[in-house]
Amino acid sequence: MHAEWTKLRTTRGPAWLLAATVAAVVAVGAASVASVDVSQCPAPTECHEDTTRLSLLGARLGQATVVVLAVLAITNEHATGMIRTTLAAVPRRHRVLWAKAVVVTVAVLAAGVLGVLGALATGRAVLPGNGFTAANGYPPPSLTDGPTLRAAVGTVLYLVLVALLALGVGTVVRDTAGAVTTTLGLLYVVPLLVELVADPQWHDRLERLAPMTAGLSVQATRDLDRLPIGPWAGLGVLAAYSATALLLGAVLLETRDP
Amino acid sequence: MEATIEVRDLRKRYGATLAVDGLSFVVPPGRVTGFVGPNGSGKSTTMRALLGLDVPDSGSALIGGRPYRSLRHPLNHVGALLDAAAVHPARTARDHLLWLTHSHGLPRRRVDEVIELVGLPSAARRPAGGFSLGMRQRLGIAAALLGDPPVVVFDEPVNGLDPEGIRWIRGFLRSLAAEGRAVLVSSHLMSELEDTADHLLVIGRGRLLADIGVRELLDTASGGWITVRTSRRTEAMTLLAGEGARVAAVDRDTLTVAGLPAERVAATLAAHDVPVRELAAHRASLEEAYMELTRKSTEFTSLTGREA
Numbered sequence: 001m002h003a004e005w006t007k008l009r010t011t012r013g014p015a016w017l018l019a020a021t022v023a024a025v026v027a028v029g030a031a032s033v034a035s036v037d038v039s040q041c042p043a044p045t046e047c048h049e050d051t052t053r054l055s056l057l058g059a060r061l062g063q064a065t066v067v068v069l070a071v072l073a074i075t076n077e078h079a080t081g082m083i084r085t086t087l088a089a090v091p092r093r094h095r096v097l098w099a100k101a102v103v104v105t106v107a108v109l110a111a112g113v114l115g116v117l118g119a120l121a122t123g124r125a126v127l128p129g130n131g132f133t134a135a136n137g138y139p140p141p142s143l144t145d146g147p148t149l150r151a152a153v154g155t156v157l158y159l160v161l162v163a164l165l166a167l168g169v170g171t172v173v174r175d176t177a178g179a180v181t182t183t184l185g186l187l188y189v190v191p192l193l194v195e196l197v198a199d200p201q202w203h204d205r206l207e208r209l210a211p212m213t214a215g216l217s218v219q220a221t222r223d224l225d226r227l228p229i230g231p232w233a234g235l236g237v238l239a240a241y242s243a244t245a246l247l248l249g250a251v252l253l254e255t256r257d258p
Numbered sequence: 259m260e261a262t263i264e265v266r267d268l269r270k271r272y273g274a275t276l277a278v279d280g281l282s283f284v285v286p287p288g289r290v291t292g293f294v295g296p297n298g299s300g301k302s303t304t305m306r307a308l309l310g311l312d313v314p315d316s317g318s319a320l321i322g323g324r325p326y327r328s329l330r331h332p333l334n335h336v337g338a339l340l341d342a343a344a345v346h347p348a349r350t351a352r353d354h355l356l357w358l359t360h361s362h363g364l365p366r367r368r369v370d371e372v373i374e375l376v377g378l379p380s381a382a383r384r385p386a387g388g389f390s391l392g393m394r395q396r397l398g399i400a401a402a403l404l405g406d407p408p409v410v411v412f413d414e415p416v417n418g419l420d421p422e423g424i425r426w427i428r429g430f431l432r433s434l435a436a437e438g439r440a441v442l443v444s445s446h447l448m449s450e451l452e453d454t455a456d457h458l459l460v461i462g463r464g465r466l467l468a469d470i471g472v473r474e475l476l477d478t479a480s481g482g483w484i485t486v487r488t489s490r491r492t493e494a495m496t497l498l499a500g501e502g503a504r505v506a507a508v509d510r511d512t513l514t515v516a517g518l519p520a521e522r523v524a525a526t527l528a529a530h531d532v533p534v535r536e537l538a539a540h541r542a543s544l545e546e547a548y549m550e551l552t553r554k555s556t557e558f559t560s561l562t563g564r565e566a
Contacts, residue, residue, distance in 0.1 A: 002360040002361075003357040003358070003360040003361035004357075005360075006353065006356050006357035006360050007346075007349075007357045010349050010350070010353035010356070010357070011346060011348045011349050012348065013348070076346065077346075080343075080344070080345065080346050080347060081341055081343050081344040081345075082344050082345055082346050083344075084306075084311055084340060084341060084344045085341075085344045085345065085358075085401070087310075087311060088309045088310070088311060088332065088338060088340070089332065089333060089358055089361045089362070090361055091310045091326055091327040091328075091329060091332055092327070092330075255313075257306075257311060257312045257313060258311055
């Protein structure tokens, strides 16, 4: 574990990717909250805008750098041949994967907390100026508000679970480009394909099963009854994906010759 | 822990290629054992199996009586240099050694000790990606020695070293063996091992061709001959041919003798009072002895045009 932490710390890539994640979450959040104004709505009180969710929209972009970071944690070792040094040093190979999972979790957790706090602070600063005031029924996003707290914590966990999914896929695929494409495809492309499904019942079913749409339902703070899946249940779907990918990765890491 | 390597009936197939075919040998402590064979003869595969990287199809490879993957802190049992390129190019040599140290709970000072030992202090804080092959070899050797292991395994450590580096590693390998460690070092060139190894394992197409001391190998080689200078050349030739030697005249007073040890040549000539002005034995080089051993296997390889 200490060894994996040293590995992460001693190259510059991971730190840049974590900084980029924070920046993406905050910047996209800022752009989103700046682009809405109650004047665009029929009435200031009828915008039906989920201001918390809007502030946290940046997670959709931030997850991409998280995926790259987590995939590289394992595929970089295959690309440089270092995996042989690693597995010779730690012949109980599953321990390598668990150590990487813990280190990646801690790193993404830290970046996620910074990003989410930054995005909510930006939302609080910008939204009232655009008419999203408490008087109009839009109290500024606050962590003392139950649903907002759940959305904030959920978004951090969402990023961590995406990282673990990417680490699992990276362990299975072993190739950086292949693993990043597979994971991002699973996250971004599946929801696009779901939109093409005309049948409403199947559409909903698939939205419940797609890792990104299901997982991000944790960000919703209004109109929960209109979500295809409940906030925590949705995060659970993503967690199931991550667990499956990690377990498959662990089995293959133990049995394949590096 | 006993400082030995035991390989028993090891077999490993990659697709259609049988890389290692029933290999058995023991590497005892206290001497340098050379592992020689042409490229693709199965040396690296054997070493990878020894380090638990490749799972053999059958047979076993044990370090001190235990399979590598059952070792909790393997660097304390066996140090290995398999692939000098197996480092992250952006990480410094020092940090590379540092994470290895952390994986084994070894004290931090070991990093500086092994860096000193292999002569890398000036480069320790530079990214390993900018290292020459020779420097990477030194880094790999430093990593192998972190846990002060009783067994060391080096795959082609001489590759990429400059003459000074080659001299260094020869002395270094010998000193490791002198400290009582089991040292297994591979090479595809016998000449690289000539002054280093005490014992040789010769491998060809995944099979063991010889498990023999360096001296015995030289003695069994058929390539040796003796030059004799004498004023009574014709008489000497007749006498030695009578003893079963193959003789040939070189010039008026010089002949070469093959197939008879130098002592017998000298004794025969002395017994008949043939004056000898010079008697010089030319031993077959280790390279020649090795070529003779491997010829069969390489011939077969080139016939089928297949790299094992």
